Amino acid sequence: MTRAVLAGTGSCIPDLIVPNQDFATAQFFTAAGAAIVQDPTLTLERFSAITGIRERRYARPDQAASDLGWLAAADALSSSGIDPESIDYLIVAHNFGDVTAGSNRVDLVPSLASRIKARLEIKNPNCVAYDLAFGCPGWLEAVIQANYYIRSGDARRCLVIGTETLSRIVDPHDRDTMLFSDGSGAVILEASSTGNAGILAHHTQTHAHEYAGLLSMGKSYSPDYEGEADRFMKMQGRKLYEFALQHVPTVVKTALDKAGVSLHQVKKVLLHQANEKMDVAILQRVFQLYGEVCSNLDLMPMTIGWLGNSSVATLPTLVDLLQKGQLDSEALMAGDHVVLASVGAGMNINAVVYQC
Structure with a gap:
């Protein structure tokens, strides 16, 4: 039986560390538009107690989601030693495409998958690159799709990337803003017909x-x-x-x-x-x-x-x-x-x- 096994992994953890304290001076409002008047220290303490979040990572102003995705993919390829030209499918899960710093307008053309494939300099036209929007479960659903390609015999290797810059599409006046962050991760799934892994x-x-x-x-x-x-x-x-x-x-x-x-x-x-x-x-x-x-x-x-x-x-x-x-x-x-x-x-x- 052919199974999809992990052959490589990579990630891009952004450089900019944003601690909870950075939100101490933020003015938050309710969904009805009423100002939330509360001691900032108490707000941050309650937030941390519920979510477990002490800090988060933001992409640098010169980085977009496709940049983070490219770095994560390059890490997976480099650490595994896999030839990029051997990738049959390159699937990128995200929700908002590339969003430029200082704007919340999404940029989806060309697809992030095509952008990342180009950055990786993969020349093989049989490496099919496409995006998947499925909410937060998008990366795992892309893994499920890759598994089907591999089990059907249509693919030997699939590169599956999840990448996002949520910091650019959150409302600075909504407390939920403190939840979200930026980053990217990637895995390479490979066909295997030996052993029990997969x-x-x-x-x-x-x-x-x-x-x-x-x-x-x-x-x-x-x-x-x-x-x-x-x-x-x-x-x-x-x-x-x-x-x-x-x-x-x-x-x-x-x-x-x-x-x-x-x-x-x-x-x-x-x-x-x-x-x-x-x-x-x-x-x-x-x-x-x-x-x-x-x-x-x-x-x-x-x-x-x-x-x-x-x-x-x-x-x-x-x-x-x-x-x-x-x-x-x-x-x-x-x-x-x-x-x-x-x-x-x-x-x-x-x-x-x-x-x-």
Whole structure:
């Protein structure tokens, strides 16, 4: 049986560190336009306690999402020693394309995949490059697509990138701005017909009928904001939290059941780094579905504390850091069963079961 295995990983963690304290002087408003009057220290303390975020990373002004994606892809190719010309598919997950610093206008032509392919100097026209917009689960869904290409025999190697500069499409007058960050991660999946390693199963859902509006674009919360045409990412945080707790655990369990893998076989659960409190609650709900209690949160490595929520980039960045032993006391070992899962705009949810 042909399986898609991890043959290389890479990431681009931006240079600019933005601590929570940088938001101490921000003027935030409610969705109704009312000024939020609260001690900044208390606001930041509560934010950190709920989200786990102490700081986040922003791209430099001269960098766009495709630049970060190119750096992550180059890292994956360089560290693996794989010939770029051998890539059959180059898939880039993102939500907003390239957004120039100082603007929130998106730039999607040509596609980010084509831009990155050109930057990598891949000349092979049979390397198909395209973008995927699927909310925060976009990178994992691109992995699922790559898996199908490989299993069908249509591809031997696929380069899958998640890249985003969320700092440029958030409302500076919305407290949710503090959640988001920039970054990129990439993996190379390769066909293998030997051993047990590879993607074992996946499950994906789209809950658009009732929940499509939980993440959307809207005006600034500030009544005095002058950019009338500007639109920013808006989130119904409480409803999204409740949605995630209700639906993500069942998607994870379905993927495990498809793979024939028990919960006790799972060595790591890699969740999209959206909100620490929410991710912990999701993990606990997964255990509850099996009639058990999660007593070991080390099962779930976290990077949100210092990287923030970079949407499609959180999972591939986490995978790269684990693969390269760059997280304290965390590593992926041969034979380990790993679950990857994400939830985001759409509302979309997916999960993949992988054996190292």
